[in-house]
Amino acid sequence: MNYRHAFHAGNFADVLKHALLARVLTYMIAKPAPLRFVDTHAGLGVYDLASDEATRTGEWRDGIARVAAAPRPPELAEVLAPYLAAVGPAGADGLWRCYPGSPAVAQWVLRPEDRLTLCELHPDDAAALKREIGGDKRVRVMASDGYAALNAVLPPPERRGLVLIDPPFEKTDEFDRLLAALLRAHAKWPTGSYMVWYPLKNRAAVGRFAAGLAGSGMKRVLQVHLLVGDPDAGPLAGSGLAFVNPPYTLKAEAEALLPWLAAVMGRPGQPTEWTVRWLAGE
Numbered sequence: 001m002n003y004r005h006a007f008h009a010g011n012f013a014d015v016l017k018h019a020l021l022a023r024v025l026t027y028m029i030a031k032p033a034p035l036r037f038v039d040t041h042a043g044l045g046v047y048d049l050a051s052d053e054a055t056r057t058g059e060w061r062d063g064i065a066r067v068a069a070a071p072r073p074p075e076l077a078e079v080l081a082p083y084l085a086a087v088g089p090a091g092a093d094g095l096w097r098c099y100p101g102s103p104a105v106a107q108w109v110l111r112p113e114d115r116l117t118l119c120e121l122h123p124d125d126a127a128a129l130k131r132e133i134g135g136d137k138r139v140r141v142m143a144s145d146g147y148a149a150l151n152a153v154l155p156p157p158e159r160r161g162l163v164l165i166d167p168p169f170e171k172t173d174e175f176d177r178l179l180a181a182l183l184r185a186h187a188k189w190p191t192g193s194y195m196v197w198y199p200l201k202n203r204a205a206v207g208r209f210a211a212g213l214a215g216s217g218m219k220r221v222l223q224v225h226l227l228v229g230d231p232d233a234g235p236l237a238g239s240g241l242a243f244v245n246p247p248y249t250l251k252a253e254a255e256a257l258l259p260w261l262a263a264v265m266g267r268p269g270q271p272t273e274w275t276v277r278w279l280a281g282e
């Protein structure tokens with residue numbers, strides 16, 4: 001396990017993932033019944049953007065820093081509000097002392113009656129996650145394999161909630177493992193909502209994954225893709241999200257948000273591209 005998310009915290013892919021995560025959870029808490037958030041690959045929880053790792057890549061400068069500084073069209077204010085509130089304002093030096101990972105975004109949005117189950121396999125990261133947010137009574141941190149944990153924690157007692165699957169894609173068979181885990185989880189808990197992240201790097205693998213989702217029998221699957229540059233020109237330029245049983249409002253909100261994110265985070269001189277479409281249902 002070499003992947004360290006600290007190098008990438010707050011980059012274009014985190015912005016898209018965390019903005020839509022905050023939005024989905026905000027929609028879900030409009031109903032009074034408590035819910036469960038399960039994060040299978042939780043990471044550190046909170047990232048120091050002045051750390052050695054974040055400073056070395058500076059990826060956040062073309063992600064959260066651009067989004068926070070850009071003038072926002074009024075029609076996106078509501079869509080972006082929970083994410084930007086979770087991030088908070090930059091300091092006077094233009095730096096954030098901390099950038100929230102998915103556990104901290106969820107922790108910010110959710111209510112006292114909701115619960116968070118966070119899995120992180122890397123022992124150092126699991127310890128950091130526990131230190132950062134494990135003191136919150138709503139939070140349970142599991143230092144274990146997130147795919148395996150899904151079997152144990154689903155369906156949650158609340159019978160409503162969101163599962164985020166956000167693996168590091170270090171292994172060549174990660175798409176296969178991800179799809180298999182998602183289908184197992186969905187079979188155990190078909191009414192749950194799911195959100196999965198993947199890189200847009202290998203077109204054939206992404207196409208096979210999309211075909212697997214479309215032909216899986218799951219009834220409502222929304223695909224969201226954002227390319228901020230040329231996918232063949234070096235560093236990761238695109239990320240995808242697939243949502244199973246998303247809120248009914250998500251497609252229209254993503255269609256409003258994606259062109260703006262593409263314009264704000266696009267790499268100079270490179271093409272940008274975005275897609276929002278149903279792979280199954282609707």
Ligand SMILES: C[S@@+](CC[C@H](N)C(=O)[O-])C[C@H]1O[C@@H](n2cnc3c(N)ncnc32)[C@H](O)[C@@H]1O
Nearest residue numbers: 005041042043101102120121122145146166168
């Ligand atoms: C992309 S990062 C997670 C980022 C986080 N979800 C966020 O948005 O802030 C992936 C994390 O998964 C962890 N990891 C790798 N394999 C794992 C596994 N099998 N189960 C749980 N965590 C794993 C890595 O150590 C890494 O911290």
